[in-house]
Amino acid sequence: MAIKLNYKNLFDYLIDAAICQKDDLDYLKVGVNSSNFNWVIEFPQNPGKLFVKQLPHFSKLSNDVRISKEWHFYNFLQSHKDLDYVSSLIPEVLHFDDSSSIIIYKCPNNYIALQSYYKNQVTFPSALAELVGTTLAKLHSQTMSSQECYTFLTELEEGKLNYQLPYPDYLSDYLISRIEPESLNKTQALSWRFLGIFQQSEAVREVVTELVLNHRHCCLTHNNIQFHKIFVPQHWEKIVTETPDSDQSLIKLIDWEAYSWGDPACDLGKAILGYFLLWIDSMIVHPAIEIKKSIQLATIPLEVVRPSIVAMTKAYINTYPKVLEDYPEFLKRVIQFAGLGLIYQVLAGFQIQPEISLSHQELYFYIATQLLCRPEKFLSI
Numbered sequence: 094m095a096i097k098l099n100y101k102n103l104f105d106y107l108i109d110a111a112i113c114q115k116d117d118l119d120y121l122k123v124g125v126n127s128s129n130f131n132w133v134i135e136f137p138q139n140p141g142k143l144f145v146k147q148l149p150h151f152s153k154l155s156n157d158v159r160i161s162k163e164w165h166f167y168n169f170l171q172s173h174k175d176l177d178y179v180s181s182l183i184p185e186v187l188h189f190d191d192s193s194s195i196i197i198y199k200c201p202n203n204y205i206a207l208q209s210y211y212k213n214q215v216t217f218p219s220a221l222a223e224l225v226g227t228t229l230a231k232l233h234s235q236t237m238s239s240q241e242c243y244t245f246l247t248e249l250e251e252g253k254l255n256y257q258l259p260y261p262d263y264l265s266d267y268l269i270s271r272i273e274p275e276s277l278n279k280t281q282a283l284s285w286r287f288l289g290i291f292q293q294s295e296a297v298r299e300v301v302t303e304l305v306l307n308h309r310h311c312c313l314t315h316n317n318i319q320f321h322k323i324f325v326p327q328h329w330e331k332i333v334t335e336t337p338d339s340d341q342s343l344i345k346l347i348d349w350e351a352y353s354w355g356d357p358a359c360d361l362g363k364a365i366l367g368y369f370l371l372w373i374d375s376m377i378v379h380p381a382i383e384i385k386k387s388i389q390l391a392t393i394p395l396e397v398v399r400p401s402i403v404a405m406t407k408a409y410i411n412t413y414p415k416v417l418e419d420y421p422e423f424l425k426r427v428i429q430f431a432g433l434g435l436i437y438q439v440l441a442g443f444q445i446q447p448e449i450s451l452s453h454q455e456l457y458f459y460i461a462t463q464l465l466c467r468p469e470k471f472l473s474i
Contacts, residue, residue, distance in 0.1 A: 095192055095193045096193040096195070097147070098132075098145065098147050098195065103123075103132060103145065104118055106195075107145070110188050110190075112188060112197060113136065117136055121134055121136050122135040131144050131145055131146035135202065141185075141199040141200060141202055142199065142200050142201075142202060143197060143198075143199055144184070144198050144199070144347060145195070145197050146160065146196050146197070146198075147160070147193065147195045148194045159350035159351070160191075160194040160196050160350065161191060161194070162350060162352075163196060163348075163350045164189045164191075164196055166349050166352055169245050173241055173242075175239075176235065176236065176239060176242065177340065177341075178235050178342060179232060179236060179313065181341040182342045182344065183346070184198040184199055184200045184345050184347055185199045186198045187199055198347070200345050200347065201326075201345075203327050203328070204324040204327065204345060205324065205325060205327050206320065206321050206323065207221075207320040207321070207323040207324070207325055207367070208319075208320035208321040208323075210325065211320065217397065217398055217400070218330075218401075219400055219401060219404035220330065221329065222400075222401035222402070222404040222405040223404050223405065223407075224329065224343065225323060225344065225364055225405055225408075226361070226364075226404070226405035226406060226407070226408030226409040227408045227409070227411075227412045228342055228344045229360050229364060229409055230408070230409040230410075230416075231412060232312075232313065232315075233312045233314070233360070233416070234312075234412070234415075234416075237311060237312045239312075242313050243354055246313070246352075246353065286454070287458070288440075290454070290455075291458065294462065296462075296466050297461070297462055297465055297466060300466055301436070301465065304426075304430065304433055308358075308359065309355070309356040309357075309420065310355060311354075311355075311356070311357065311419075311420075312354070312357055313352065313353075313354065313355075314354075314355040314356065314357060314359055314360045315346055315349060315351070315360055315363075316352055316355055316359060316360070316363075317350075317351040317363065318364045318367075319363065319366075319367060320370075322346060322348045323344060323345075323346060323364075324344065324345040324346075325343065325344055329343065357420075357423075358426035358427045358429075359426075359430045361409055361427045361430075362427045362428065362430025362433070363430065363431070363434045364405060365402045365405055365428075366431040366434040366435060366438075368399075368401050369398070369402075369431060369435065369460065369464070370435075371393050372391055372394070372395050372397075373435075373456065373457065373460055375391045375392040375393035376388060376392075377390045378453055384455065384456055384459050387456060402471075406424070406427065424472055425468045425469070425472065428464055428472060429464065429465050429468050431464050432460075432461045432462070432463070432465035433461075435457055435460060435461040436457070436458070436461045438457065439454050439458070
């Protein structure tokens with residue numbers, strides 16, 4: 094019988110799955126990550142953080158197979174040792190429950206989410222951005238010529254290579270076509286107004302449609318990179334200095350549920366979007382304040398995070414220079430995918446924090462429009 098995890102049954106489930114023992118319950122720390130729909134559990138005597146992940150209870154998608162899809166991906170990497178660098182990016186999987194769509198994996202205790210690092214340190218060292226850029230370049234370049242990876246992904250998707258935004262998938266249809274009345278019940282009512290604003294802008298719709306329908310299919314992509322899904326060693330500076338050319342990734346990427354045989358510009362674009370979000374989310378937003386004034390009042394100005402955007406992009410190109418030969422419009426696409434990711438950020442936010450998304454939607458759309466329609470403004474790298 095399928096189980097829906099909550100605070101009342103979570104610990105019993107962990108004990109039944111032999112993940113922990115009753116004695117551990119007195120010492121463990123539990124946090125809830127609403128962005129990932131999972132629990133983060135720390136055991137003082139266990140050398141790792143546990144991520145207990147289940148499909149969101151409010152999911153309205155039929156035949157939602159993301160957890161199963163993620164599990165198949167982990168299994169695939171276990172049987173293909175030639176993808177050693179990709180495998181080193183993945184956390185250790187401890188448990189999978191297909192009937193209840195639950196997966197549990199472990200990340201080392203001495204790792205911290207990039208989002209938390211920036212929040213705690215309030216500094217943006219270029220070397221850290223370079224580490225992320227280099228990691229993504231190695232992920233893409235190693236899988237670019239992997240026939241095994243291509244075959245696995247296309248077979249899993251039954252040969253369909255149509256790009257879709259990260260879940261929920263149906264939002265892709267909203268962004269490239271007109272909203273049909275019978276489909277409105279699939280998403281939050283508060284997001285209808287934003288979708289209307291989006292579809293009134295013909296220039297934005299044209300760019301998004303072109304990105305979605307004509308994106309490249311050339312390597313393994315995470316497809317939903319965000320700072321809270323990137324984990325780095327707490328003492329990353331020392332490790333980078335001691336092992337500058339390691340053939341193993343120092344970074345761990347979690348939540349591979351949306352992976353695809355896709356466009357490398359999408360992954361890099363979503364990564365640099367994290368810096369744009371730090372800038373945007375530091376702005377003061379109020380109906381009485383004009384958007385341009387909100388931008389001026391940002392406590393983290395764009396000039397502060399821009400060096401990290403440049404450093405990450407340069408590190409990617411330096412590690413994988415051939416991408417510019419094979420993909421001349423790569424840098425332009427990176428900026429545009431950042432804009433597309435920002436639009437998705439608003440739509441996804443309506444499911445988790447609807448009131449905040451409602452108050453920020455015009456600001457987000459304004460910045461997204463600049464990234465999508467004027468990428469050259471951000472390309473002085």
